Amino acid sequence: MEKRRFNPKTIAEAPMKDQMILEETQGHCRTLTLNRPEAKNAFNFELAAAIPAALTRAAKDRKLRVIIFRGAGGAFSAGGDIKLFQKNLKTSDQAFRKISGHLNRAIQTIAAMPQLVIAAVQGPAYAAGFGLALSCDLTVASHMARLSPSFVNIALAPNAGSTYFLPRIIGPKRALEAFLTGRVWSAPEAHALGLVNHVWPEESFESEFSAYVADLASRPTRTLTRIKRVVAASLKNPLARQLELEKREIAASSLSRDFAEGVNAFVDKRRPVFRGL
Structure with a gap:
């Protein structure tokens, strides 16, 4: 039986500005697209809150086999919204507890839900966006993607599960150095370290990813x-x-x-x- 080809790009081509996450279901697959392209999908309160809510809805739908995370506008996620942080400097601890709480619920939901969750990284996946990408069951990237635990660049300790996943993937010493220096990895470098499962050229990313998702969705x-x-x-x-x-x-x-x-x-x-x- 021929596998039904999945088109993961459909939702990204018709963004709706009033929705923090765009949801598109095709067959047994649902795509969740972070939808703040003007801010490189940086996490503000609304976007962070929308992620666990969307995942919970997907987890309850037993017809779904694969969940895809990606970002609108050529970026996965730049991490936290620095402009939001600037506005909340006097109460920054409360802001970070709130956003981290939402992201923590999302990451725990990914781990517990029955479906496979795939992060499709194009462009930057930095700081909390990096953590979210690592927390997914599988992570794929385009050749031009960049991944970084860049928290230290604005004097922040890491969050979004990054200190849990990164040491387990690349080892504690490499992970510590990456956090201390805000290391930026190219997609091929990330693949060599085991941070991503596959890297495909930008021009063929959609077709390669579509075939990959269709294969997984056809399995038991x-x-x-x-x-x-x-x-x-x-x-x-x-x-x-x-x-x-x-x-x-x-x-x-x-x-x-x-x-x-x-x-x-x-x-x-x-x-x-x-x-x-």
Whole structure:
């Protein structure tokens, strides 16, 4: 069966200025587009609050298999809104607690929701935008993307889960140096370090990403959820507990209709058609 090709660019071509996040659903995929292009999708109170709300809606929709995060206007996110910070210098601690609270809820929702969440990074992903990109299950980038934990450049400690994810991906010493210097990585450098899964040229990014999403969306949904859960647990579980979790999850997955379809397709020498059952 031919995979339905997903067009992740549709929503970015018709921005609506009164919405902080644009939501577009195609088949089993939903695209969430950060929609402050005039500010390179920097997080103000409204945008930060809209992210966990949009994710919660997506998590409840069991027809969805893949959720995509991207930014409007050629940037993923420049991080926090510095103009907002300037206006709130006297109460900056309250402003940061509020925005961080919204982002924390978003990141926890990404980790808990059954769907795969993919960050599609074009342009800058800096500071809290960098943290949000790392918090997604998978991260892809165009060749011109730039990623940076740039908090120190305005004398800020990191947030948005960046101190959780970055040391686990590249190691604590490299992560510490990156935070201390505000290191900026090109997309190829980020790929070499394991920060992003794929890098595609700008001119072919949409077609490559579309094929990537279509492939993931065609796979057995419940098994993808189990894999996401088991891999995440491996970062904190001791060996014995992880082995027990694997035993439980592989046994449970073998009861699914998709498993039966996979086995029968293999024997019949045909491509399986998974239905998320």
